[in-house]
Amino acid sequence: MIPLTELEHDALVEIFNIGVGHAAASMSAIVNEEVKMSVPSISFLNRASAAKLLSNKDDERICGVSQHYEGAFNTEAMLMFPENKSLEIVRLMVGESVPLQELTEMEQEAMSEIGNIILNSCVGTLANIFQLELHGSLPLYHVGTSAEILSASGSPDDTTVLMLHIDFLLEKQQIRGYVAFILDLNSLQDLKHQINRYLLRSTGSA
Amino acid sequence: MDSKKTVLVIDDSRVSRMITRHYIANQHPDWIIEEAATGEEALERVKTLSAHLILVDVNMPGMGGIAAAEQLCKLCPHAHISLLTANVQSATRKQAADLGIGFMEKPVSEEHIHQLLASLEK
Numbered sequence: 001m002i003p004l005t006e007l008e009h010d011a012l013v014e015i016f017n018i019g020v021g022h023a024a025a026s027m028s029a030i031v032n033e034e035v036k037m038s039v040p041s042i043s044f045l046n047r048a049s050a051a052k053l054l055s056n057k058d059d060e061r062i063c064g065v066s067q068h069y070e071g072a073f074n075t076e077a078m079l080m081f082p083e084n085k086s087l088e089i090v091r092l093m094v095g096e097s098v099p100l101q102e103l104t105e106m107e108q109e110a111m112s113e114i115g116n117i118i119l120n121s122c123v124g125t126l127a128n129i130f131q132l133e134l135h136g137s138l139p140l141y142h143v144g145t146s147a148e149i150l151s152a153s154g155s156p157d158d159t160t161v162l163m164l165h166i167d168f169l170l171e172k173q174q175i176r177g178y179v180a181f182i183l184d185l186n187s188l189q190d191l192k193h194q195i196n197r198y199l200l201r202s203t204g205s206a
Numbered sequence: 207m208d209s210k211k212t213v214l215v216i217d218d219s220r221v222s223r224m225i226t227r228h229y230i231a232n233q234h235p236d237w238i239i240e241e242a243a244t245g246e247e248a249l250e251r252v253k254t255l256s257a258h259l260i261l262v263d264v265n266m267p268g269m270g271g272i273a274a275a276e277q278l279c280k281l282c283p284h285a286h287i288s289l290l291t292a293n294v295q296s297a298t299r300k301q302a303a304d305l306g307i308g309f310m311e312k313p314v315s316e317e318h319i320h321q322l323l324a325s326l327e328k
Contacts, residue, residue, distance in 0.1 A: 007220070
């Protein structure tokens with residue numbers, strides 16, 4: 001694993017906070033209430049440790065939305081929530097009047113849209129700040145254990161996962177979600193290189 | 207206004223403070239740029255600091271930027287205060303407008319800082 005310096009780490013947290021700040025504005029327009037989103041911390045883990053962080057029990061199911069990005073660096077980005085929170089989020093999006101059956105039917109579509117908003121805000125901010133372009137695939141919806149979802153891209157067990165802890169706070173609910181970026185060694189080096197280019201450009205030092 | 211001014215940058219991110227400092231210093235190398243990492247720290251600093259411009263991040267640990275800005279408006283009535291935040295929601299813009307302070311979106315750019323500083327010099 002390639003360690004980041006304290007300054008590189010701080011830069012990445014700040015970039016992702018800008019990203020989720022924009023995502024929160026989009027989400028707020030959808031749910032018609034103020035949405036607070038922040039990234040209190042990030043961590044680099046191997047895939048098995050990342051899976052453990054996402055769920056305490058091996059068989060606990062979570063739902064996730066993934067998008068593959070290529071360009072300045074390649075990554076599989078995934079937004080994950082506990083499965084039991086998924087319907088609550090969809091309910092917020094579509095309002096109280098929709099019957100439960102209909103709500104369940106639109107769960108996949110709604111979660112994909114939320115994933116699309118949050119992942120693109122994070123990746124888009126990263127691309128804009130690095131002055132580069134990243135091309136994303138369409139969102140894919142998954143339900144399963146954290147280990148199943150994180151291995152869906154076919155990456156090896158020791159692949160590095162950059163985990164963002166996202167606090168998603170609405171007026172009546174607090175939902176903790178995660179965004180994971182699966183990065184191979186080359187992509188990690190590319191990411192570190194881009195952070196340093198950005199620091200050099202915007203602060204005069206790296 | 208005096209040519210040499212004092213700016214207070216309040217942000218929990220060191221990188222964000224560094225970037226803002228860099229852009230201001232590029233245009234005004236003689237200005238004094240002070241930093242605070244929390245709202246609480248900023249309220250302490252302004253007791254001994256006469257700031258012309260105060261830039262405040264919103265999402266910070268502790269009291270947060272909005273509560274800090276509210277206090278700063280009372281403590282520094284002559285300072286130009288602006289939020290500098292990634293929280294771009296209408297609710298946050300409205301809070302800034304209600305307080306009578308500015309609003310600047312992150313990521314901060316040199317051009318936006320230039321525009322802000324130019325408006326201060328008018």
